[in-house]
Structure formats: C-alpha cells, structure tokens
Amino acid sequence: xxxxxxxSSKPIYExxxxxxxxxxxxxxxxxxxxxPSVRKLALDLKVTPGTVAKAYQELERQGVIETIRGKxxxxxxKIEIKQDEDKIxxxxxxxxxxHILELKxxxxxxxxxxxxxxxxxxxxxxx
Numbered sequence: 428x429x430x431x432x433x434x435s436s437k438p439i440y441e442x443x444x445x446x447x448x449x450x451x452x453x454x455x456x457x458x459x460x461x462x463p464s465v466r467k468l469a470l471d472l473k474v475t476p477g478t479v480a481k482a483y484q485e486l487e488r489q490g491v492i493e494t495i496r497g498k499x500x501x502x503x504x505k506i507e508i509k510q511d512e513d514k515i516x517x518x519x520x521x522x523x524x525x526h527i528l529e530l531k532x533x534x535x536x537x538x539x540x541x542x543x544x545x546x547x548x549x550x551x552x553x554x
Contacts, residue, residue: 428455431472439474443482448491451502452552460502462492 429446431439450456462468465483469476483500486492490507494500530540 429468429472431474439472439478440482440485443468443472443479444485447482447486449551451491451506456502458502458504458506462500462502464499 428450429443431442433439435442437445447456447462456462463471465476465479469479472479483492483494487494490503490509492500493503527540530543535543
C-alpha cells in the first residue's frame with residue numbers, strides 16, 4: 428500500500444501522507460476502509476511509530492482519515508475537498524520556479540507543458 432523512498436529528501440511522514448492520499452484518489456482505498464494501526468504500519472515500513480503518528484495526525488486534520496476509539500482508523504466516510512491557500516501558494520511557487528522553467532529551457536511550449544500537466548492529472552485522478 429505504501430512504499431517509501433529512504434533516499435528522498437522528502438520527510439518520511441510526508442511520503443506516507445502523499446501515498447495515502449494517492450491511494451484514496453485512485454480509489455484503492457474507499458471511505459470506511461480500515462487502515463493499519465500506527466504500530467502495524469510503523470512495523471511494516473520499518474519506521475518509528477512517531478513518524479506514522481505524525482502522518483496520521485495530519486491526515487486526520489485534513490479530513491482524509493478518522494479514528495474511532497476502540498475500533499481503529501478508517502478512511503473518512505466523507506472526504507471534503509477544500510482549498511488551502513498556503514499550500515496552493517507553495518505549489519505555485521514550486522511549479523513556476525523549477526519544473527516549468529526547466530521545461531521551457533528544454534524547448535517546451537505552453538501547449539506541451541499543459542498537455543503534460545493534463546496527462547499527470549489523469550494518471551492520478553479517477554473521475
């Protein structure tokens with residue numbers, strides 16, 4: 428379900444968050460599905476329970492998962508899609524400063540870059 432890149436500069440807890448969201452977007456995980464406990468996932472991934480707990484806390488804060496005392500942790504029954512202005516600004520900055528600049532320097536035009544973004548979107552999102 429989750430594969431970590433231990434050589435990545437991205438923190439492990441962020442990789443867990445990203446992959447959990449990816450699994451939900453691809454419909455590999457559906458609302459109400461149980462997910463492993465913090466300890467179980469930490470053992471499976473060979474990371475500390477604190478790392479998984481940090482990821483789960485953020486996923487719960489974002490409304491992706493919910494914990495029911497005595498029963499476990501589940502994909503939220505209703506995942507609310509909402510905009511986060513700070514995150515949007517961060518993503519815009521990353522896109523404009525590095526990836527798009529590199530593509531432009533390699534000779535890609537606006538249409539080709541937009542087509543690439545559309546392809547990436549369809550690879551991730553199931554509509």
